[in-house]
Structures are given as structure tokens and as C-alpha cells.
Amino acid sequence: MAELIQSYYGGAHRGGAKGTFEKRYPATGEVIANVELATTAMLDEAVAMAAAAQKDWARTSVQERGQILIRCAHALMGANEELSRLEVRDVGKVYAEAVSGDVPSGPDALEFFGAAIMTYTGTHHQWDGGMGYTRRVPLGVCAGIGAWNYPTQIALWKSAPALAMGNAFILKPSEMTPIVSNRIVEIMEEAGLPKGLMNVIQGDHTIGTAICEHPGIAKVSLTGGVATGKKIMAQSADSLKRVTLELGGKAPLILFEDCDLDKAAATAMEANFYTAGEVCSNATRVFVHRDIAGEILARMKAMTEEMTVGDPMSEDVQMGALISENHLKKVLGYVEKGVTEGAELITGGKRVHPQGFEGGYFMEPTIMSGCSDDMTIVREEIFGPVMSVLIFDSEEEAIERANATHFGLGAGLFTKDLSRAHRVADQLEAGNVWVNTYNLIPPDMPFGGAKQSGFGRESSLYAFESYSDIRATYIALDDD
Ligand code: NAD
Numbered sequence: 160m161a162e163l164i165q166s167y168y169g170g171a172h173r174g175g176a177k178g179t180f181e182k183r184y185p186a187t188g189e190v191i192a193n194v195e196l197a198t199t200a201m202l203d204e205a206v207a208m209a210a211a212a213q214k215d216w217a218r219t220s221v222q223e224r225g226q227i228l229i230r231c232a233h234a235l236m237g238a239n240e241e242l243s244r245l246e247v248r249d250v251g252k253v254y255a256e257a258v259s260g261d262v263p264s265g266p267d268a269l270e271f272f273g274a275a276i277m278t279y280t281g282t283h284h285q286w287d288g289g290m291g292y293t294r295r296v297p298l299g300v301c302a303g304i305g306a307w308n309y310p311t312q313i314a315l316w317k318s319a320p321a322l323a324m325g326n327a328f329i330l331k332p333s334e335m336t337p338i339v340s341n342r343i344v345e346i347m348e349e350a351g352l353p354k355g356l357m358n359v360i361q362g363d364h365t366i367g368t369a370i371c372e373h374p375g376i377a378k379v380s381l382t383g384g385v386a387t388g389k390k391i392m393a394q395s396a397d398s399l400k401r402v403t404l405e406l407g408g409k410a411p412l413i414l415f416e417d418c419d420l421d422k423a424a425a426t427a428m429e430a431n432f433y434t435a436g437e438v439c440s441n442a443t444r445v446f447v448h449r450d451i452a453g454e455i456l457a458r459m460k461a462m463t464e465e466m467t468v469g470d471p472m473s474e475d476v477q478m479g480a481l482i483s484e485n486h487l488k489k490v491l492g493y494v495e496k497g498v499t500e501g502a503e504l505i506t507g508g509k510r511v512h513p514q515g516f517e518g519g520y521f522m523e524p525t526i527m528s529g530c531s532d533d534m535t536i537v538r539e540e541i542f543g544p545v546m547s548v549l550i551f552d553s554e555e556e557a558i559e560r561a562n563a564t565h566f567g568l569g570a571g572l573f574t575k576d577l578s579r580a581h582r583v584a585d586q587l588e589a590g591n592v593w594v595n596t597y598n599l600i601p602p603d604m605p606f607g608g609a610k611q612s613g614f615g616r617e618s619s620l621y622a623f624e625s626y627s628d629i630r631a632t633y634i635a636l637d638d639d
Contacts, residue, residue, distance in 0.1 A: 161181075161182075161190050161191055161192050161193050162191070162192045162193075163179075163192070163193055163195065164182070164192050164193070164194045164195065164337050164338065164341065164361060165195045165341075165361065166195065166197045166201055166205070166358075166359055166360050166361045166362075167340075167341040167344055167345070167358065167359045168201075168204070168205035168208055168209070168329070168355070168358035168359065168360065169204070169205065169208035169209075169212075169354060169355045169358065170348060170354025170355060171354075172341070173197075173201060173204075173205075174195070175198065175200070175201055176195030176196050176197055176198060176201065176361075177196055177198045178195075178196050179193040179194060179195055179196065180193070180194040180196055180334055180337075180362075180363065181193060181194075182194050182335070182337055182338065183483070184248055184251065184519075185250065185251025185479070185480035185481060185482055185483065185519060185520050186247075186251045186470060186471050186479060186480045186516050186519040186520075186521075187516055187518050187519050188484070188518030188519055188520070189518070191248060191338075192337065192338060194334065194337045194361050194362075195361060196334075196361065196362040196363065196365070196366065197360045197361055197362045197366050198366075199366070199369045201360065202329075202360055202366060202369050202370065202373060203373075203375075205329055205358050205360055206300055206329065206373060206375040206376060207375070208355040208358070209300045209327035209328070209329055209355055209356070209358055210299065210300050210327065210375060211355060212327050212353055212354065212355030212356045213297070213299060213300060213325070213326060213327035213355075213356065215353070216322075216325055216326075216327065216353060216356055217296075217297050217325035217326075219325075221276050221277055221279070222277055224273075224276060224322070224323060224325065225273040225274060225275075225276045225277040225323065226273070227273075227350075227351050227352055228269050228270075228272065228273030228276075228319065228322060228323055228352075229269075229270055229273035229274065230350045230351050231266075231269055231273075231346070231347040231350045231351070231352050232266040232267070232269035232270035232273060233266070233270070233350070234346050234347070234349065234350035235265065235266035235269065235315075235343065235346055235347070235350075236263065236266045236270075238342075238346050239258060239262055239263055239266075240258060241342070242262050242311055242339055242342065242343065242346075243257035243258035243261075243262045244257075244472075245338050245339040245342055246261065246262055246310060246311050246339050247471050247472065247479075248338050248339075249307070249310050249335075249336035249337070249338045249339050250307065250308060250309075250310065250336055250434070250437075250479075250482065251435075251471055251479045251480030251481065251482060251519070251520065252308075252434045252435065252437075252471060252479045252480075253471045253476055253477065253478065253479045254471055254472050255474065256433065256434060261309055261311065261312055261434070262311045262312070264309075264311075264312045264315075264316075264600075264602075265311040265312045265314060265315030265316065265343070266315065267602050268312075268315050268316050268319045268320075268602045268618060269315050269319040270602075271319070271602035271603060271618075272319040272320045272322075272323040272602075272622070272623075273319075273323060275323065275620060275623075276323035276324065276623075279295070279620065279623060280294075281293040281294040281295060281629075288635060288636055288637040288639075289633060289634060289635050289636055289637075290633075290634050290636060291631060291632060291633045291634060292631075292632055293629050293630065293631045293632070294629075294630055294632075295324065295623060295624075295627035295628070295629060295630075296325070296627060296628050296629075296630045297324050297325035297326040297626070297627055298324075298326055298377035298378050298401065298626060298627060298628060299326060299327070299375075299376075299377040300326065300327045300328075300329060300375060300376050300377060301321045301326045301327070301328055301329070301376070301377060301378040301379070301380070301626055302328070302329040302330070302331065302370045302373075302376045302378065302379045302380070303317035303318060303321075303328065303329070303330045303331070303379070303380045303381075303382075304331045304367050304370065304379060304380070304381045304382070304383065304391070305317075305330065305331065305332045305333050305336075305382050305383075306333055306382045306383045306384075306439070307332075307333035307335035307336040307437075307482050308434055308437040308438060308439070308482075308542075309434075310332055310333070310336040310338075310339045310340060311339055311343065313332075313382050314330050314332065314339075314340050314343055315343070316606075316617045316618060316622075317330070317380050317382075317617065318330060318357055319622075320617075320622035320623050320625065320626050321626040322352075322356060322357065323623070324623055324626045324627045326377075326378075326626055326627075327355065327356045327357075327358070328356065328357050328358065329358045329359075329360055329370065329376065330344075330357070330358065330359050330360070331359075331360045331361070331362065331366060331367055331370055332359065332361070334361070334362060334363040335482055335483065336482075337361050340359045341359050343357075344357045344358070344359055364387075367391075368390075368394055371391055371394035371395045371398075371400065372394055372395075372397065372398060373398070374398050376398075376400065377400065377401065378400055378401040378402070378403075378625070378626065379391060379395055379400055379401075379402055379403075380402075380403045380404075380405070380615065380625065381402070381403075381404050381405065381406075382405040382406075382439075383405075383406065384406060384407050384540075385406045385407050385540075385565075385566075385611050385612075387406075388404040388406045388611075388613060391404065392404070401625075402615075403607075403613070403614060403615025403616075403625045404608070404613035404614055404615060405439070405606075405607060405608065405612075405613050405615070405617060406439070406568070406608055406611065406612050406613040407439055407540040407542070407566060407568070407612065408439050408440050408441070408540060408566045408567075408568030408569055408608065408612050409443055409444060409537075409538070409539070409540050409564050409566045410430075410440055410441060410442045410443065410444065410566070410568060410569035410570050410571070410589065411442065411444045411445075411446055411560075411561035411562075411564075411570050411571070411587070412426075412427055412430055412442030412444070412445050412446065412570070412571040412572070412573075412597065413446045413551075413557045413558075413561060413570075413571070413572040413573070413583065414427065414445065414446065414447045414448060414451065414455060414572075414573045415448055415554070415557075415572065415573060415574040415576070415579065416448040416450040416451050417574055417575045417576055418451070418573035418574050418575065418595075419573065419575065419595075420451060420454055420455060420458065421458065422573070422595070423455065423573040424455050424458040424459045424462065425462065426571075426573070426596065426597050427442065427445045427455075427459060427546065427597075428459055428462055428463060428524075428546075429597065429598070430442035430445075430571070430597040430598055431443060431445075431524070431544060431545070431546040432463070432466065432477075432478055432524045432544045432546075433598070434479075435478050435479055435480065435481050435522075435543065435544050436490075436524075436541070436542065436543045436544035436545060437481065437482065437542050437543065438598070439542075439568055439612075440568050440569035440591065440598055440606075441569075441598070442569065442570075442571050442597055442598075443540075443541060443545065443546060443547060444530075444537055444547055444549060444561070445546055445547065445548050445549065446549050446550075446551050446557050446560065446561060447548055447549070447550055447551070448550075448551060448552070448557075449550050449551070449552055452548075452550050455548075456505060456526070456528060456548065459505075459526055459546075460505050460506050460526060463506050463507065463524050463526060464506055466478055466524055468511050468513060468521050468522070468523060468524070469511075469513030469514075469516055469521065470513065470515065470516055478521075478524055478544065479521075480516075480519045480520045480521050481520045481521070481522065481543060482520070483520060484520055486520070486542070486543070487510065487520040487521075487522060487543075489543075490522065490541055490542070490543030490544075490545060491508075491509075491510060491522060493535065493536050493539070493541045493543070493545060494507075494508045494525055494527070494536075494545060496535050496536060497527045497530070497534060497535070497536040497545075497547070498527075500534045500535060500536070501529065501531070501534070502527040502528065502529055502530045502534060502536060502547070503527065503528045503529040504525070504526075504527055505526040505527065505528050505548075506523070506524075506525065506526050507522070507523035507524050507525030507526060507544070507545075508522075508523060508525045509522065509523050510522050511523055522543070522544065523544075524544045524546075525544055525545045525546065526546045526548060527545065527546065527547050527548065528548040529548075530547040530548060530549050531549070532549070532560055532563060534547070537549065538564070540566070554579065554582075554583065557583075558583060558586045558587065561587060562586075562587065562588045564610075565610055565611040566608075566610060566611060566612045567588045567589045567590060567608055567609030567610035567611070567612045568589060568590055568591065568607075568608040568609075568612035568613075569589055569590070569591045569592070569593070569597075569598070570587035570588075570589035570591070570592050570593075571592065571593040571594070571596075571597045572584065572587070572592075572593075572594055572595075573594075573595055574594075574595070580594045580595070588609055588610060589608075589609055589612075590605070590606070590607045590608045590609045590612065590616075591604075591605075591606055591607075600618060601618075602618050602619070603618070603619055603620075604618060604619055605617070605618055605619040605621045605622070606618045606619075
């Protein structure tokens with residue numbers, strides 16, 4: 160039977176919503192939950208409760224705040240398997256990925272920010288007859304609006320620095336993935352987080368718009384598409400809300416002729432097929448030097464054809480479902496367009512109906528070669544398991560073509576030449592650049608975009624800047 164999912168704020172599940180949204184399990188297509196869409200009256204109530212809780216929280220010492228958040232992190236780590244099963248229900252990704260990487264990356268951030276806030280300091284200044292110091296102060300009530308690919312990670316990457324800094328937080332998960340967030344907050348409260356500090360408002364863009372316009376919310380952080388990012392900025396203008404944006408990408412991965420072929424081929428595949436390709440920083444434009452193109456393509460084709468698509472909970476499966484029927488159709492449409500525009504379909508490209516999961520939203524991992532920079536599949540974010548392979552001849556050419564996009568989230572390169580590695584990494588226009596690896600984001604490294612992939616950073620001490628103001632205090636030391 161489908162469960163009922165409500166908003167969760169002020170320490171309790173809340174009714175009073177104005178309608179429901181059907182949540183389907185991507186692996187079967189069955190309705191597994193009915194989600195109540197929060198009203199603006201409920202948002203008002205949540206903001207008032209969050210604002211009340213935030214006053215005490217901001218006065219709590221950083222040592223105590225940090226310790227509470229670390230306890231919450233450890234409680235969430237203890238619930239890793241439970242949360243991973245919920246994340247699979249939400250997203251349809253394979254359990255092995257959820258439990259080993261996607262879900263633990265959330266509590267890892269909470270632990271990092273809990274520890275970091277205890278030693279976070281401002282600056283000190285000294286003048287004739289005076290001294291000064293700066294410190295970071297919380298903004299008040301902050302909000303996060305999430306995409307559907309990493310619901311646990313998005314919930315905690317946004318809320319962890321906000322809470323550590325002394326803010327209260329309101330999370331609006333994507334309407335496509337409403338399941339895991341409420342449980343995250345329950346576990347944090349069981350571990351000692353005061354009620355009202357972490358709140359979940361369920362709903363779609365309508366309540367998302369209300370969040371942006373709400374005068375009681377000081378800041379909104381979005382993870383979503385570029386078009387949504389532009390709307391969020393406009394909607395937040397009237398209340399002069401601070402905005403940070405984690406948006407889409409079309410990252411390049413450059414495989415130079417001297418690279419480790421096995422490692423480069425395996426990494427390129429992971430950078431396209433992990434979470435069924437629904438990863439913002441995925442390297443979907445794989446630039447391969449002409450001298451190794453045949454070798455790399457042969458390796459990737461063979462490995463891709465060995466992948467099993469199907470039941471996300473099965474240990475024998477390497478790729479799960481896409482998020483929805485509509486999204487699957489959109490991704491398959493891109494494959495068709497690629498072929499029409501002249502790309503060669505090396506492998507994949509078709510919908511699949513695994514036994515026992517015939518109603519799920521599955522497709523084969525797909526490699527397209529012979530791609531050119533002006534093709535739709537090379538220019539637009541597909542957000543599915545579709546890799547475009549592009550051939551290049553020189554380093555300068557690869558850099559220029561890699562940068563010829565309005566996106567700038569991730570970029571990567573494979574080479575054994577140390578000088579080339581630094582030279583090229585320095586010229587790639589992206590917030591995150593990986594050398595001889597891809598998509599690794601430890602909590603102490605910043606993550607975020609350049610160009611139209613957004614601004615602001617998650618993870619690392621830089622994230623504190625997104626959830627605080629600077630207060631500069633000048634103290635006169637002479638009595639004249
Ligand atoms: P989306 O932009 O459609 O929706 C994102 C969120 O915004 C959802 O919660 C949605 O309800 C809300 N929303 C939509 N319109 C709104 C409005 N006008 N006002 C307020 N809220 C609104 O994105 P999606 O389809 O959920 O996710 C896929 C996109 O997210 C891709 O472009 C992907 O690259 C991006 N993404 C980026 C990152 C990153 O860290 N940079 C991470 C994951 C996903």
C-alpha cells in the first residue's frame with residue numbers, strides 16, 4: 160500500500176496540505192507514496208517555528224553546536240543501510256552505490272562541519288588607538304531546494320554548514336524524491352538536534368516559489384537545472400534573499416595519448432553511467448586523442464556491454480532505473496537526435512524491461528562516437544547514461560573545445576605527463592577539475608560551478624560563507 164508522506168517541521172509530521180502528488184518507484188513504476196503538497200500557510204508556520212528555534216541555537220556555543228551535529232552525523236552513519244534503502248525507493252539507483260557513497264557522503268559533511276565550526280575564526284586588526292575583529296554571524300532561517308538525484312547528500316550538504324553556523328534550515332526536497340528527507344530529520348532529532356532547526360516542506364515548484372518569496376527566509380540554495388536557477392534568482396530579488404546555485408553541467412574529460420588506457424576507459428564509464436548518468440558533474444563529453452581512440456572505444460564498448468541493468472537492490476546489477484517515464488523518454492529522444500545529427504551509436508540506446516521489473520524506467524548504457532561540438536547531444540545536458548565521444552589532435556584544441564560551453568561545473572583529464580596535467584588543469588574553466596580520477600569530492604574540498612553552472616560552494620570551509628554574514632567590530636582603545 161502507498162504510504163502517506165507529509166511535511167515535517169517543528170519536530171512533527173504536519174497535515175493540512177492542499178492535495179497530493181503520486182510518488183512512483185522508478186524500478187517498477189508502481190505508486191509507493193502519496194505526498195501531501197504543503198500550503199503557504201504551512202510554510203509560514205514552519206518559518207515561524209524555525210525562527211524561534213534559531214534564536215537559542217545561535218546563542219549556543221560553537222563547541223556545543225559542533226558536538227550535537229557530530230552526534231547527529233554518527234546517528235545517520237548508524238542508519239546508513241536504512242537510509243540507503245529509502246534513497247533507492249526515491250531515486251531507483253543501485254543500492255550498492257547508495258550505501259557505499261551517495262548516502263554516507265551526507266553524514267560525512269555533517270561530521271566535517273560540526274568539527275570545523277569549533278575552530279572557525281575571523282580576522283584580527285590593529286591600528287593606532289584601536290583594534291578590530293571580524294566574525295561570521297548566522298543569517299537566520301535558510302532554505303535549500305533540492306534536485307532528485309542525491310536526496311540525502313543534497314539535504315545534508317546544504318544544511319550542515321547552515322546549522323553549524325547557527326542558522327535554522329528549511330529543506331524542500333524534489334517532489335520526485337520525497338521519501339528519505341523526513342527520516343533524516345527524525346534521526347537528527349533523536350540524536351539531540353533541537354526541534355524546529357531542521358524542517359522539511361514537501362511540494363513542487365509552487366511551494367518552491369513561495370520559499371524564494373518568503374520575507375522570513377534569508378537565503379535560498381538551489382540544486383537544480385540552469386533554467387530553474389534563473390527563476391530562483393528572479394523570484395528571490397524582491398526580498399533580496401542571498402542565493403547560491405548548484406546547477407547543471409556538460410563536463411569534458413580529456414584522455415591524452417599517454418594516459419593509462421584501462422584506468423581512463425573505466426573512469427570515463429563511471430563518469431557517465433554512475434547513478435544511471437543522473438549526476439550533474441558527469442563527464443559526458445569524452446575527448447579522446449586520435450592515437451588512442453580505437454583502443455579506448457573498444458575497451459569501453461566491451462565493458463559497457465557487460466553491465467547488467469535492472470533491480471536496484473540486486474548485487475548483480477550495475478545500473479538502476481532513471482527517475483521517471485518522462486525523463487527516460489527525454490533521454491531516449493536525445494539518443495535518437497544524436498543519430499539523426501550524424502553520431503554513431505557504438506552501443507546501447509534502447510529501453511529495457513528487466514524480468515520482474517517490466518514497468519520500470521530502464522535503458523541501456525549508451526556510447527555515441529563520431530560526435531562534433533555542434534551536435535545537440537554534445538551541447539545540452541542529457542542527465543542520463545549517454546556518453547558522447549569526441550576526437551582531438553592537440554592539447555590546445557582539446558582545451559579550447561572543452562571550454563566551448565556555457566556550463567562550468569566539472570572537468571577532468573588523464574595523462575602521465577605531470578607538467579601537462581598542471582598546465583591543462585589550470586586552463587579548464589570549471590569549479591572542479593580532476594586529474595587521473597573523476598568525481599571525487601571529499602568534505603574539505605569545495606564543490607560548485609563556474610559560468611552558468613552556478614555560484615557559491617558546497618563542502619569545505621568556503622561553504623560557511625554561503626550561510627553567514629561578516630560582522631566587523633572596531634574598538635577604540637584610547638579615551639580621547
Ligand atoms: P529542476 O531544476 O527541475 O528542480 C530542482 C528543484 O527546484 C526541485 O525541487 C523543484 O521542485 C524546484 N523548482 C523548480 N522550479 C522552481 C521554481 N520556479 N521556484 C522554486 N523551486 C523550483 O532540477 P531536477 O530535474 O530536479 O534536477 C536535475 C538538474 O539538477 C540537472 O540540471 C542537474 O545537473 C542539476 N543538479 C546539479 C547539482 C550540482 O550540485 N550542481 C547536483 C545535482 C543535480
